[in-house]
Amino acid sequence: MKKVLSLLLAVVMMFSLVACGGGEEAGSDVTTYKVGVAIYQFDDNFMTNYRNELVSYFETKNTDTVKYEVTLVDGKNDMATQTDQIRNFITQGMDLIICNLVQTSSADAIIDEVVAAEIPLVLINREPLAYDADGVPVKEGYEGILNNPTVCYVGSDARQSGTYQGEIVLALDNKGDVDGDGVVRYVMVVGDPENIDAQFRTEYSIKALKDAGVEVECLVEQIGNWATDQGQTITANAITAHGDKIDVVFCNNDGMALGAYAAIEAAGLKVGEDLYLLGVDALPEAIDLMKAGNMTGTVLNDHIAQSHAAVDAAVDVLAGGEMQNYYWANYAKVDKAYVDANY
Numbered sequence: 591m592k593k594v595l596s597l598l599l600a601v602v603m604m605f606s607l608v609a610c611g612g613g614e615e616a617g618s619d620v621t622t623y624k625v626g627v628a629i630y631q632f633d634d635n636f637m638t639n640y641r642n643e644l645v646s647y648f649e650t651k652n653t654d655t656v657k658y659e660v661t662l663v664d665g666k667n668d669m670a671t672q673t674d675q676i677r678n679f680i681t682q683g684m685d686l687i688i689c690n691l692v693q694t695s696s697a698d699a700i701i702d703e704v705v706a707a708e709i710p711l712v713l714i715n716r717e718p719l720a721y722d723a724d725g726v727p728v729k730e731g732y733e734g735i736l737n738n739p740t741v742c743y744v745g746s747d748a749r750q751s752g753t754y755q756g757e758i759v760l761a762l763d764n765k766g767d768v769d770g771d772g773v774v775r776y777v778m779v780v781g782d783p784e785n786i787d788a789q790f791r792t793e794y795s796i797k798a799l800k801d802a803g804v805e806v807e808c809l810v811e812q813i814g815n816w817a818t819d820q821g822q823t824i825t826a827n828a829i830t831a832h833g834d835k836i837d838v839v840f841c842n843n844d845g846m847a848l849g850a851y852a853a854i855e856a857a858g859l860k861v862g863e864d865l866y867l868l869g870v871d872a873l874p875e876a877i878d879l880m881k882a883g884n885m886t887g888t889v890l891n892d893h894i895a896q897s898h899a900a901v902d903a904a905v906d907v908l909a910g911g912e913m914q915n916y917y918w919a920n921y922a923k924v925d926k927a928y929v930d931a932n933y
C-alpha cells in the first residue's frame with residue numbers, strides 16, 4: 591500500500607512539474623499563458639518604446655493565479671525570418687501571438703497559419719490593408735481580420751497624423767512659406783512605401799495644405815526606411831541640391847526627423863527661421879528638440895494607448911472573452927503650445 595501511495599505521489603508531482611500552456615498546473619492554482627511577440631525590427635525607435643511598454647504592462651496583469659510568460663523576437667526587418675518565428679511560436683504551443691508584421695502584404699499568409707493552429711492573433715502597428723498603386727484601398731476591410739473572431743488589429747489611423755502635420759504648418763504666421771514667394775516648397779522623407787502609415791502621412795500632410803489653398807511644390811520625396819541615418823542623408827542631399835529654396839522638411843516619423851535635424855544643423859540652417867521641420871511619434875528626443883526651438887512640430891503616436899489596448903485584448907481573449915476586430919488609438923497634434931502644456 592505504501593508503495594502504491596508513493597507511486598501515486600510521484601505521478602502527481604510529475605504532473606505538477608509539467609507546464610501546461612494556458613492550463614492550470616496540477617497541484618497549483620496558477621495558470622500560465624505563453625505569449626509570443628514578434629516585432630518587425632528591434633532597431634526602431636518607436637517600436638522600442640512600444641515593446642518595452644507592452645512588456646511592462648503585461649507584468650501588471652500577473653496575479654497570484656494568472657501569469658503571462660512573454661517571449662519577444664526580432665524580425666530584423668526580414669519577412670522570411672518573421673514567418674519562421676511565427677511558425678516556431680506555433681510549434682512551441684504559444685497561447686497567443688502578437689505580431690508587428692514586417693510586410694503587411696504577408697498578413698493573409700500569417701493569419702491563415704495562426705488561425706489554423708487555433709491561436710488568437712493580435713496584429714499591431716502595421717495596418718494590413720491592401721492599396722493599389724494610386725493609393726486606393728483594394729479591400730473595404732481586411733478579410734483575414736474581418737472573417738476571424740480571434741484576429742484583431744490595434745493601431746491608429748495614419749490619415750490623422752498626416753493631417754495634423756499639415757495643420758501645424760498652416761497655423762504658422764506664414765503658413766510654411768518661409769521666403770514669402772507664394773509657394774511652400776518641401777522635402778518629404780518617407781518611411782517605407784509598403785507601409786500605410788508612410789503612405790497616408792505623405793499624402794495627408796500635403797492634402798491639408800492644398801485643401802487650405804496653399805500652393806505647394808515637392809522638391810524631393812525619398813524613402814528613409816524610418817531610420818535616423820537615412821533621414822540625415824536624404825536631408826543633407828536635399829539641402830545641397832536645393833539650399834534655401836526648402837521651406838519645410840516633412841518626415842514620416844521622428845526617427846528620420848532627428849537625422850534631418852542633424853543635417854540642418856550641419857548646414858548651418860536654423861529651424862523656424864530658414865525652414866520648418868516636422869515629424870510623427872513625439873519621441874522624447876523630438877520633444878527635446880521642440881523645447882529648444884529646433885523642431886516645428888510632431889504628432890503623438892500613442893504607443894502607451896496602443897500597447898495597452900493590445901495587452902487588454904490579449905488578456906480578455908485568453909480569459910475566454912471576445913475580441914473586436916479593430917482597436918483604435920487617437921493621435922494628438924504636438925505643436926509648441928502642446929509641448930508647453932504637457933512636457
Ligand code: BGC
Nearest residue numbers: 634636715787816843871891
Ligand atoms: C511609427 C514609426 C515606426 C513605424 C514602424 C510608425 O507608426 O511612426 O516611427 O518606425 O511605425 O512600423
